Amino acid sequence: MKQVLMCIKARVRRTTEIRIMRKTFNESLSIVALGCSALLFSVAGCSRAPEAPPKQVQINADDKMKFDVTAFEATPGQKISVTLKNVGTTPKFSMGHNFVMLDRNTNVQTFLDAASMQASHDYVPPDAKGVLAHTKLLGPSETETVTFNAPYVPGDYIYLCSFPGHYSQGTKGVMTVK
Numbered sequence: 001m002k003q004v005l006m007c008i009k010a011r012v013r014r015t016t017e018i019r020i021m022r023k024t025f026n027e028s029l030s031i032v033a034l035g036c037s038a039l040l041f042s043v044a045g046c047s048r049a050p051e052a053p054p055k056q057v058q059i060n061a062d063d064k065m066k067f068d069v070t071a072f073e074a075t076p077g078q079k080i081s082v083t084l085k086n087v088g089t090t091p092k093f094s095m096g097h098n099f100v101m102l103d104r105n106t107n108v109q110t111f112l113d114a115a116s117m118q119a120s121h122d123y124v125p126p127d128a129k130g131v132l133a134h135t136k137l138l139g140p141s142e143t144e145t146v147t148f149n150a151p152y153v154p155g156d157y158i159y160l161c162s163f164p165g166h167y168s169q170g171t172k173g174v175m176t177v178k
């Protein structure tokens with residue numbers, strides 16, 4: 001009888017030991033799994049390409065109604081930061097300048113006709129179709145930066161100042177996506 005009891009006790013002890021071992025094994029397994037996933041996460045984090053800084057384009061507009069940058073290039077989808085500065089001295093109401101980037105196939109004359117009626121909206125109709133990005137109308141020494149993504153469709157995109165009469169004088173340019 002005593003022997004049987006001892007045997008049972010020994011078996012219980014062994015079972016408990018196995019259980020503890022199993023628990024420890026499971027714990028270390030989960031720690032390893034955690035470590036693996038952390039590693040995978042960091043590898044995935046490293047392999048993701050960092051976002052490229054936007055392409056900077058500085059454009060000056062003057063009292064002679066000219067943009068000093070009349071062409072620049074972009075890659076499809078590239079982030080572009082255009083900074084327009086009005087380097088003139090003539091008051092805004094008679095010589096303000098803005099920067100308006102139009103979508104391809106936008107009829108420039110139709111847009112300008114509509115824009116000319118929108119002095120209170122800085123000559124950019126709020127409901128205008130085909131405007132990819134624009135600044136407000138800037139007076140002397142004023143600057144504004146507008147950031148946008150270049151379209152994915154390659155081609156020529158016209159940008160302009162929509163103050164009445166300025167486009168035909170030379171406040172215009174072309175962004176070529178290629």
Ligand SMILES: [Cu+2]
Pocket residue numbers: 061065095096097098161162163166171
């Ligand atoms: Cu202008």
